[in-house]
Structure formats: C-alpha cells, structure tokens
Amino acid sequence: MPKIIPVADELSKTFWDGVNDKRLILQHCAACDRLQYPPKPACQFCGSGEKLEWKDVEGKGHISTYIVIEDGRLNRRMPDQPYNLALITLDEDTSVNFYSNLPGVPPYEVPVGSAVEVMFEEVAPDQLIHEWKVVG
Numbered sequence: 001m002p003k004i005i006p007v008a009d010e011l012s013k014t015f016w017d018g019v020n021d022k023r024l025i026l027q028h029c030a031a032c033d034r035l036q037y038p039p040k041p042a043c044q045f046c047g048s049g050e051k052l053e054w055k056d057v058e059g060k061g062h063i064s065t066y067i068v069i070e071d072g073r074l075n076r077r078m079p080d081q082p083y084n085l086a087l088i089t090l091d092e093d094t095s096v097n098f099y100s101n102l103p104g105v106p107p108y109e110v111p112v113g114s115a116v117e118v119m120f121e122e123v124a125p126d127q128l129i130h131e132w133k134v135v136g
C-alpha cells in the first residue's frame with residue numbers, strides 16, 4: 001500500500017534517522033521524565049527546552065481505538081480505501097500516541113486493546129517508516 005514518504009526537518013531528523021536504523025527514538029524530557037512525540041522544540045508538559053534529549057524506546061504498545069478511512073482525501077491512499085487507521089498508545093508512556101494502518105489486519109477487524117509492536121516498512125529507497133503489528 002503506498003504510504004506518505006516522510007520529509008525530515010531539523011527537529012525530526014533524529015527521529016527519522018532512528019527509524020531508518022530500525023529504532024524508535026523519541027524526545028525525553030529530563031526535567032519532568034516524560035516522553036513526547038512528534039518532536040517539538042520544547043517539552044509539551046513543563047515547557048523546558050534545555051532538558052529535552054533523545055531516548056530509545058521499546059516500541060511496545062496497545063491499540064486504543066480505530067477508524068476506517070472510506071472516503072479520505074489523500075490521493076496516494078485512495079486506491080487502498082477502505083483502510084484502518086488505528087490509534088496506538090505507547091506502553092512506556094501512555095501520553096504518547098501513534099497512528100497506524102495495522103498492516104495485515106483487514107479493514108473493520110481491528111482487535112482493540114491488543115498488544116502491538118513497532119515494525120519498519122520501506123516506502124522509498126533508503127526511507128523506512130514506523131508501523132505497528134499485532135502480537136500474541
């Protein structure tokens with residue numbers, strides 16, 4: 001399924017370099033011990049800009065909810081409709097969420113509450129994206 005090809009900027013470069021290395025690296029605020037995603041110039045919880053660092057996370061989560069895209073407006077994705085769009089909550093910090101198409105899970109058959117693990121898909125030469133697969 002064609003995916004959106006990410007374009008890294010200065011702020012997200014470390015994240016995308018990690019993805020291309022098959023690692024999930026998120027911003028971690030040392031001041032308040034929280035993770036955040038997507039990357040921001042300052043901590044979204046305490047506002048600290050100096051205490052943000054990058055941290056490898058385990059890449060384990062759960063499916064919180066999902067919708068099925070039946071009539072979306074992204075041209076690249078129209079041939080795939082309907083497709084799942086699930087909200088993944090990271091186990092290490094439940095304030096961190098990701099969207100996933102849950103490769104391999106048929107539309108409308110998303111097992112809400114199931115455990116998932118990060119995986120990586122190639123969307124262009126030398127460009128991976130993070131995705132999530134149901135485990136167990």
Ligand SMILES: [Zn+2]
Nearest residue numbers: 029032043046
């Ligand atoms: Zn903070």
